[in-house]
Amino acid sequence: MDRQIGRPAFEAEELLARVGDDQGLLRDIHALLAEDAPPRLAELHTAIAASDPRRVGAAAHYLKGAASNFAATRAMALAERLEQLAEDPDRQTLAQTLAQTLAQPLAQPLTQTLAVAARDLEAEFVRLLADLDAFLGNEV
Amino acid sequence: MDATTQRLLRESGALPPFAMTPEQAAAQTARRLQRFHVVQPPRARGNAVKYTEHGEIDRVDNDLALIEALRSRAGDLPIMALGAGDPTDRRLREAGANAVVPATIPNHDLEFLIHWLCRIHDAGETLPFLTTAELERARPKLEILVADDNPVNRKLTQRLLEQVGHSVRLVENGREAVRAATERRFDVVLMDVQMPEVDGLEATAEIRALESRNRPGQPRMPIVAMTAHAMKGDRERFLNAGFDDYLSKPIRFDQLFAVLENLSASAPGGTCEPSPS
Numbered sequence: 001m002d003r004q005i006g007r008p009a010f011e012a013e014e015l016l017a018r019v020g021d022d023q024g025l026l027r028d029i030h031a032l033l034a035e036d037a038p039p040r041l042a043e044l045h046t047a048i049a050a051s052d053p054r055r056v057g058a059a060a061h062y063l064k065g066a067a068s069n070f071a072a073t074r075a076m077a078l079a080e081r082l083e084q085l086a087e088d089p090d091r092q093t094l095a096q097t098l099a100q101t102l103a104q105p106l107a108q109p110l111t112q113t114l115a116v117a118a119r120d121l122e123a124e125f126v127r128l129l130a131d132l133d134a135f136l137g138n139e140v
Numbered sequence: 141m142d143a144t145t146q147r148l149l150r151e152s153g154a155l156p157p158f159a160m161t162p163e164q165a166a167a168q169t170a171r172r173l174q175r176f177h178v179v180q181p182p183r184a185r186g187n188a189v190k191y192t193e194h195g196e197i198d199r200v201d202n203d204l205a206l207i208e209a210l211r212s213r214a215g216d217l218p219i220m221a222l223g224a225g226d227p228t229d230r231r232l233r234e235a236g237a238n239a240v241v242p243a244t245i246p247n248h249d250l251e252f253l254i255h256w257l258c259r260i261h262d263a264g265e266t267l268p269f270l271t272t273a274e275l276e277r278a279r280p281k282l283e284i285l286v287a288d289d290n291p292v293n294r295k296l297t298q299r300l301l302e303q304v305g306h307s308v309r310l311v312e313n314g315r316e317a318v319r320a321a322t323e324r325r326f327d328v329v330l331m332d333v334q335m336p337e338v339d340g341l342e343a344t345a346e347i348r349a350l351e352s353r354n355r356p357g358q359p360r361m362p363i364v365a366m367t368a369h370a371m372k373g374d375r376e377r378f379l380n381a382g383f384d385d386y387l388s389k390p391i392r393f394d395q396l397f398a399v400l401e402n403l404s405a406s407a408p409g410g411t412c413e414p415s416p417s
Binding site: 017018019020022025028029032033035036058061062064065066068069071 | 289290291292293295296299300303334336389390392393
């Protein structure tokens, strides 16, 4: 995963194809994302703190969709991992086992795993918005 | 929206839906082209070329060869000059071309246009020489309801649809979608499946229930599911839930227009396929 951090957070060619090479449209949806993503990420953190897998899954699914509009491959993968962790009981068990193997405290292993994954995702969205800014700036 | 389109869409209710890929839509267009003797002039560009692998098309190298191909045509098929530079070119008309399709139109327009010409031909009417302005008038102007909780999705879908002349009403969840759909009939509803409050499946079930109560016997409103899941078996699940078709997210130009085209093609007699004879 870390290898990908050096690369842009989105695939420019795919993104441009998706908006039909419309720079104005790209600016508009970038502004919408900048407005929409922070409250959605906050909701994700709140849902994790409340140990509510259904809400965690819904928030992660939403963020996955938001990332997919921008061909943001890594953000999509991170959101999907969170969604799976939250929604699939087998994976929850798996995550629990994993957390135990990693010698994390037994009390809240899943919550911790989710919290770490959510922080990763948030950092990736910050990177995505910055990369889009740079991309749009360069295109002017 | 013009009367023909209205009729096409009104009639489309009871028929089994399509879920075609852009490739299948292109193949369907290519089959429709078999109704014509198609010549492809030298200036024809990419979107016309993509149909040539499916059917018999005379490709000519220059204008003289084009005129010659038109004059020496065999058989009774009407001639369509596909991707010609100037639809009002008098020489094409004098040489016997029945329809001329402009070179500069995008794929989704080309598919609509060929379907439209095919239906005019089947109805025994005279084929037109199309200018871009005439095409603009002929293209269906649909009224489309878009239900999606993601503002970026709403914006993208709205822009794509408005660019080709459709008008769009946006709502943010299933409850608002049901309310909007009961206030008036839309030509097409694009419905996100996973939404807060009332999701797309519930909203569609509710719209279908209201339709059978308030408008029994009337064609139902075409509803297209939009989903990021796109898993095996989804198609059946969505069709059983009352949807007419589905789009996988993120929405792409070509898929969106292929679905809209399929909805109007599903009208009775609207497929314009070669007759089985």
